[in-house]
Amino acid sequence: MKKQNTLEPLHLAELPTVVVHTLQTEGGRLAEIRLAVQSDLAADGQFGEQWLLIDSHDLWVIERHNGRANLRHKFALDEIQDAKIERCVGNGLIQVTVQDRPHVLLHYSNELTDRFGRVAHYLHERAESGPATPVPDPDADSHKCMVCGKLLLDTSSKVCPNCIQRGKLLKRLLLLARPYWGTMGIIVVLLLAGVLVDLLPPYLTRILIDDVLRSGAHPNWLLWLVGGLMAIQITRVGITILTNWLTINVSTRFTSGIRDQLFAHLKKLSVDYFDKNQIGRLVTKVNQDTEELQGIVSQMTTFALNIMLVIGIGVVLFAMAPSLGLYVLIPTPFVLTAAYFYYRYMQPHFRRFWIARWRLNSMLNTFLSGVRVVKAFAQEDQEEARYHRRNETLLNSRLQVDQAWSRFYPLISFAFSAGGLIIWYAGGNAVLDDKITLGTLMAFLSYLGMFYGPLSNLTHISQALNRFLTISQRTFEMLDEEPEKQSATPVRRPSLKGRIEFDHVTFGYDPYYPVIRDISFVVEPGELIGIVGHSGAGKTTLVNLLCRFYEVTQGAIRIDGVDIRELPMEEIRKQVGIVLQTPFLFHGTLAENIAYGKPDATRAEIIRAAKAANAHDFITRLPEGYDTIVGEGGAGLSGGERQRISIARAILHNPRILILDEATSSVDTETERQIQEALSELVKGRTTIAIAHRLSTLYNANRILVIHHGRLEEQGPPKQLMDNKGMFYQLVQMQTQLASLDGVATL
Amino acid sequence: MTQETVLENKPTKSFHVVYLDPARTHFSRQGDTLSMTLEGDAPEWQQRFPRVVLRACFPVADKSVFLSVRDARDEEQPEIGILEDWTQLAPADREAIAAELGLLYFVPRIQRIFKIKEELGFLYWTVETDKGPKEFVMRNSVINYAREVESGHWLLIDINQARYEIPDINALDHTSRKLLNQFLYL
Numbered sequence: 001m002k003k004q005n006t007l008e009p010l011h012l013a014e015l016p017t018v019v020v021h022t023l024q025t026e027g028g029r030l031a032e033i034r035l036a037v038q039s040d041l042a043a044d045g046q047f048g049e050q051w052l053l054i055d056s057h058d059l060w061v062i063e064r065h066n067g068r069a070n071l072r073h074k075f076a077l078d079e080i081q082d083a084k085i086e087r088c089v090g091n092g093l094i095q096v097t098v099q100d101r102p103h104v105l106l107h108y109s110n111e112l113t114d115r116f117g118r119v120a121h122y123l124h125e126r127a128e129s130g131p132a133t134p135v136p137d138p139d140a141d142s143h144k145c146m147v148c149g150k151l152l153l154d155t156s157s158k159v160c161p162n163c164i165q166r167g168k169l170l171k172r173l174l175l176l177a178r179p180y181w182g183t184m185g186i187i188v189v190l191l192l193a194g195v196l197v198d199l200l201p202p203y204l205t206r207i208l209i210d211d212v213l214r215s216g217a218h219p220n221w222l223l224w225l226v227g228g229l230m231a232i233q234i235t236r237v238g239i240t241i242l243t244n245w246l247t248i249n250v251s252t253r254f255t256s257g258i259r260d261q262l263f264a265h266l267k268k269l270s271v272d273y274f275d276k277n278q279i280g281r282l283v284t285k286v287n288q289d290t291e292e293l294q295g296i297v298s299q300m301t302t303f304a305l306n307i308m309l310v311i312g313i314g315v316v317l318f319a320m321a322p323s324l325g326l327y328v329l330i331p332t333p334f335v336l337t338a339a340y341f342y343y344r345y346m347q348p349h350f351r352r353f354w355i356a357r358w359r360l361n362s363m364l365n366t367f368l369s370g371v372r373v374v375k376a377f378a379q380e381d382q383e384e385a386r387y388h389r390r391n392e393t394l395l396n397s398r399l400q401v402d403q404a405w406s407r408f409y410p411l412i413s414f415a416f417s418a419g420g421l422i423i424w425y426a427g428g429n430a431v432l433d434d435k436i437t438l439g440t441l442m443a444f445l446s447y448l449g450m451f452y453g454p455l456s457n458l459t460h461i462s463q464a465l466n467r468f469l470t471i472s473q474r475t476f477e478m479l480d481e482e483p484e485k486q487s488a489t490p491v492r493r494p495s496l497k498g499r500i501e502f503d504h505v506t507f508g509y510d511p512y513y514p515v516i517r518d519i520s521f522v523v524e525p526g527e528l529i530g531i532v533g534h535s536g537a538g539k540t541t542l543v544n545l546l547c548r549f550y551e552v553t554q555g556a557i558r559i560d561g562v563d564i565r566e567l568p569m570e571e572i573r574k575q576v577g578i579v580l581q582t583p584f585l586f587h588g589t590l591a592e593n594i595a596y597g598k599p600d601a602t603r604a605e606i607i608r609a610a611k612a613a614n615a616h617d618f619i620t621r622l623p624e625g626y627d628t629i630v631g632e633g634g635a636g637l638s639g640g641e642r643q644r645i646s647i648a649r650a651i652l653h654n655p656r657i658l659i660l661d662e663a664t665s666s667v668d669t670e671t672e673r674q675i676q677e678a679l680s681e682l683v684k685g686r687t688t689i690a691i692a693h694r695l696s697t698l699y700n701a702n703r704i705l706v707i708h709h710g711r712l713e714e715q716g717p718p719k720q721l722m723d724n725k726g727m728f729y730q731l732v733q734m735q736t737q738l739a740s741l742d743g744v745a746t747l
Numbered sequence: 748m749t750q751e752t753v754l755e756n757k758p759t760k761s762f763h764v765v766y767l768d769p770a771r772t773h774f775s776r777q778g779d780t781l782s783m784t785l786e787g788d789a790p791e792w793q794q795r796f797p798r799v800v801l802r803a804c805f806p807v808a809d810k811s812v813f814l815s816v817r818d819a820r821d822e823e824q825p826e827i828g829i830l831e832d833w834t835q836l837a838p839a840d841r842e843a844i845a846a847e848l849g850l851l852y853f854v855p856r857i858q859r860i861f862k863i864k865e866e867l868g869f870l871y872w873t874v875e876t877d878k879g880p881k882e883f884v885m886r887n888s889v890i891n892y893a894r895e896v897e898s899g900h901w902l903l904i905d906i907n908q909a910r911y912e913i914p915d916i917n918a919l920d921h922t923s924r925k926l927l928n929q930f931l932y933l
Contacts, residue, residue: 043779045849047879072778089806090909091853093779095798095819102798102819104779107850110907352932355889470868709822 018069019051019062026071028055034135035122037115039108041091043072050106052094052119056131059096059123061105073105077131083123085116094120115139173472176258180250187246187301194239195308199316200232202446210439243301251297255290258475262286268483271549275509289471296468303461306454313451317444321436324444327426331419332455338415339456342408343463349401356394363390416452423448484569491566496559496575498525498656498687500546504555507545514553515541517710525656528688530698530718532731533707539691542707543659546689548572559657577655579679581662583646585637590619591626593645597653605652613648614678615641640671647678658683660690664697672697695732704728765828767816769835774799774843781847783816783827800824801844806852807896814844854910855881857903860923863930869906870930876911883909889931901931 020030035054042048042065049064054077061073075098082097094105094116108116115138126133177184208225211217263286274282318325367374367383374383427441500523508514515538523529531539544550545557548564557564564572577597585593594609595601601609606626610616618641622628630637630645637645643663650658660679664672676697692698704721706713706728714726721728771786781801785794796818804813814833817824830836833844855876862873870885883905886892894902901913913919916927 041850041853045846045853045878047855047876047881086800088851089853090855091850093850102780104798106779107853109853110909113907348929348932351889355932358890466865466867473867 015051016049016064016069018067019053019064022062022069022071023053023060026060026074028053028058028060032056035119035138037119037138039106039112039116041107041109043106045107047109052105052116054119054135059105073103075103077123077126080123080127082127083120085113085120087113092116096123169469169472169476172476177250177254179257180254183246183250187243187250188304190239190243190246191301191305191308194236194243194305195312197232197236197239198309198450199312199447201229202443204229204232205446206437206439206443208439209442210437214438247298247301251294254297255294258293259286259290262290262475262478265479265481265483269481270484271544272509273481289474293468293471293475296464296471299464300468303458303464306457309450309454310458313447317447317451320440320444320447321427321430324423324427324430324436324441327422328419328448328451330422331415331452334415335419335452335456336459338412339459342412342456343460346401346404346408347463349397349404353394353397353401356390356397360387360390360394363387412456416456419452420445420448491562492568492571496571496656498575499523499560500657500687500689501558501561502542502555503558505545505552505557506554507541507550507552509541509550515710516545518555519707519710519712520555521705521712521715523687523689525687526685527702528683528690528700530695530701530704531689531691531707532695532698532704532728533713535693537707538710539707540661541710543578543661543689543691546657546659547576547578575656576659577650577653577657578659578661579643579646579650579663583642585630585642585645587629587631589627589629590622590645593630594626594648594652596649601652606648609648609652610645612651612678612681613644614674614681615644615648618644638671640668640675643671643675644678647675647682651682656686658686658688660688660692662691662693664692664694695728695735706731765826767828767830769830769833770837772830772836772840774836774840774847776843776846779850781843785827796820796827799827801847801851803848803852804829807902810848810852814848853878854902854912855879856912856914857919857923859920860926863926865930872903872905872911874911881911883907883911887930893931 015030015033015036023030023033032055033053034056035052037052039050039052040047042050043063050072051060051062051064053060053062057077059073059075059077059080060071062069063072075096079098080096081100083094085092085094088107091107091109092113093107095102096105097103118136118138122133122136204225208222212219212221212225266282266286314325317328363386367387374380423441423445427436427444430436431438431441502519502521505516505519506514507516519542531542533539541550545552546564548557548569551565559567559572559575586596591603591606594606598605603626607616610619610626619626619628628636647663663679664675672694690698690701698704699718701718703715704718705715706721706726708727714721714724714728716724718728722732767785773784773786775782775784780798783796783799785796787793798819800817800819802815802817803810804815811834812832814830816827816830818827834841836844855878857874857876859875860872861875862871864871865887868887870887871882872885873882874880885903885905892904894904896902899916901916903911903913905911913927916924919927
């Protein structure tokens with residue numbers, strides 16, 4: 001197979017000779033090349049090799065195919081007016097604009113997006129700022145493995161799977177378990193004691209058979225021996241109970257401790273992290289993984305016990321009768337192979353069953369949450385058929401599990417008992433030849449019965465260990481995630497006035513796809529500013545940047561002249577209050593929800609805030625008043641009511657800067673009027689930034705910013721913008737037409 | 748049709764679907780750049796788009812129907828029109844479209860699986876595809892990253908969001924099928 005080296009950073013010396021040759025015939029010189037990047041796709045859409053080379057004046061794209069190189073593009077850098085990358089499916093492309101015409105240079109596969117993003121960014125910058133633009137390292141600060149330095153395939157982890165040192169992982173886990181070391185020590189001692197106790201009964205039976213039953217030498221020992229066996233069994237029960245109790249205790253406490261740690265860490269992470277990771281996966285990490293971790297910790301105890309048993313019994317068997325001990329080994333390979341195949345064969349069946357069950361559950365879930373839609377479209381029968389199909393799959397997978405089990409179980413029992421038969425024969429011969437006593441043979445057989453079980457159990461120890469390490473790795477991965485950046489030397493301000501300044505701010509959630517481009521504006525303290533624009537124009541992003549949920553890519557945002565990166569995070573959040581389009585209510589009472597930002601608020605303060613938010617009246621009408629419990633989405637309250645609760649929350653929070661993100665766009669006109677009343681109370685004396693779809697709500701704004709495609713299209717007082725007949729005018733025209741349909745033309 | 752090909756007069760958003768007439772729509776590729784010419788009733792009404800972007804409406808189910816053709820000059824890439832069945836185009840135009848689609852939808856079809864290795868929650872695949880040999884890494888979660896499009900037809904999504912297709916599992920050789928069975932729990 002061809003070696004895939006496209007992920008390695010490039011050194012010019014590695015440039016294939018044919019490519020260098022083509023470069024030279026096309027007027028380039030290797031020594032002057034400043035940037036050389038390789039794509040892993042060929043021009044014909046196969047995996048292949050293309051090179052993009054840049055020196056001080058020109059750009060070449062050269063393809064290497066079947067040992068030959070040919071030029072695909074050549075452009076003078078000064079001709080290039082713009083460059084960008086574009087996402088396709090499973091790959092991307094880099095495009096340059098030359099003489100106002102777009103040219104696609106080449107395609108590359110997804111894993112190289114960062115690399116070509118940097119090249120495009122460089123070309124774009126060069127087109128704007130001239131030849132002095134510094135040439136970037138196309139593979140700089142990409143996600144590299146912290147250990148080996150190779151480019152990481154999975155950007156969410158820090159170390160490549162090859163470099164994860166299992167030993168280190170275990171060590172770290174063990175360190176995490178430090179508070180339980182004492183208990184763990186006791187468990188190990190108990191396990192050892194248990195093994196010793198387990199080894200005793202066959203020994204006693206041997207005496208019972210040889211010295212009491214067969215020879216009749218000590219008939220009075222019978223009672224003592226049976227009594228002894230009884231005592232051993234009681235001790236065994238005691239030890240087992242104690243071990244289990246301690247194990248459960250340790251594993252539960254240990255994992256619940258990890259869960260606490262995870263949550264504590266989770267809350268410190270930036271919003272960015274939650275964008276990149278699906279909520280579902282995080283829930284799995286925090287809840288399910290720790291749950292499973294607990295199960296595996298318990299399982300590990302079983303493994304430890306089994307290891308000790310196998311060793312202990314092995315030693316005893318060989319000590320008792322070395323020749324018979326060898327016979328024990330004969331069936332061992334069979335037992336081991338059978339057990340190994342059992343786990344290999346059964347495991348997929350179980351997984352299949354779990355997946356089928358998961359699919360059935362999620363289908364039922366979807367049906368129940370969308371039951372109105374199902375009924376409205378009269379699709380009950382179709383849903384039933386769909387459920388039936390999935391249920392059928394579940395049934396089949398369950399049958400497969402059980403059938404596989406019923407096939408395998410007799411086979412594995414046979415493997416176990418076959419071992420016994422060999423001992424019966426060989427041992428029987430030895431007894432007949434008087435080499436060993438009958439008691440020894442019986443004891444031997446008892447030990448044997450205890451030997452193969454634990455031995456076969458040990459065959460899937462590597463699997464369990466692997467699973468254990470996978471989960472631990474996932475857990476540590478999250479604990480290692482860097483928390484939100486805090487300024488090293490935060491500037492403390494006794495009180496903010498609320499002057500906001502955006503200074504040439506550029507930002508993209510993905511740095512190569514900017515959604516905010518070079519926006520500058522100033523908001524004076526106490527001003528009410530409206531932000532308008534089409535959906536997707538970047539309005540909410542502006543607000544996110546102001547709250548420092550994300551860091552700007554270029555430029556700066558200042559509050560009272562201080563860069564927000566230098567302000568302590570809690571200070572920003574304390575001074576900035578947000579009312580979102582879809583209010584979020586936490587599970588708890590209305591009073592708790594209103595006091596969310598200020599948990600020590602007095603009841604009088606809560607009522608005052610609710611009153612100011614126009615919420616007091618409907619709250620008092622509720623049977624349980626302020627003590628009404630609301631759910632996650634705020635069930636039982638209307639959209640407008642929920643919104644007024646969140647406004648009350650913002651009023652009580654009392655921020656200097658207030659952000660209203662489409663606060664009234666999801667409610668009807670009457671509710672909007674009520675909310676507007678509440679808001680007019682809230683904005684008094686605060687710097688307010690209001691994002692609005694309904695332009696009528698902005699009639700009293702000091703100024704309006706019109707955002708279009710991430711750029712500031714125009715700004716000014718509403719009246720002036722109307723007179724300018726620019727984009728704002730157009731937007732208003734459009735809405736007036738819509739509004740006149742309802743006969744409620746405004747503005 | 749008008750002569751307008753200048754960007755300033757881009758079509759305003761419309762709620763009507765514009766279908767392109769395959770007989771009067773022509774494509775050509777220069778390098779990796781696909782351009783389109785729409786014939787008008789008179790020669791001077793001809794429209795030329797220096798770069799168009801294609802988007803299949805049903806990329807998984809059938810790429811040969813309902814192809815959205817978009818003007819790449821504008822950042823929003825507004826739709827020029829839809830080709831309902833591009834296989835009706837003239838042979839040269841058809842070739843251009845096929846080549847472009849092959850590049851835009853880079854979804855290698857897996858023909859043979861040499862090895863799948865599970866390690867710490869990731870599956871490492873070594874495969875032969877119709878576009879050449881490839882190694883890729885996928886998160887070991889069948890529920891999230893493998894999708895059965897229809898019976899026997901699978902779509903795999905790797906950690907870079909690259910997609911790999913297995914058109915028909917039963918058409919694979921025995922070893923490949925066994926590996927799939929073992930790791931995807933088919």
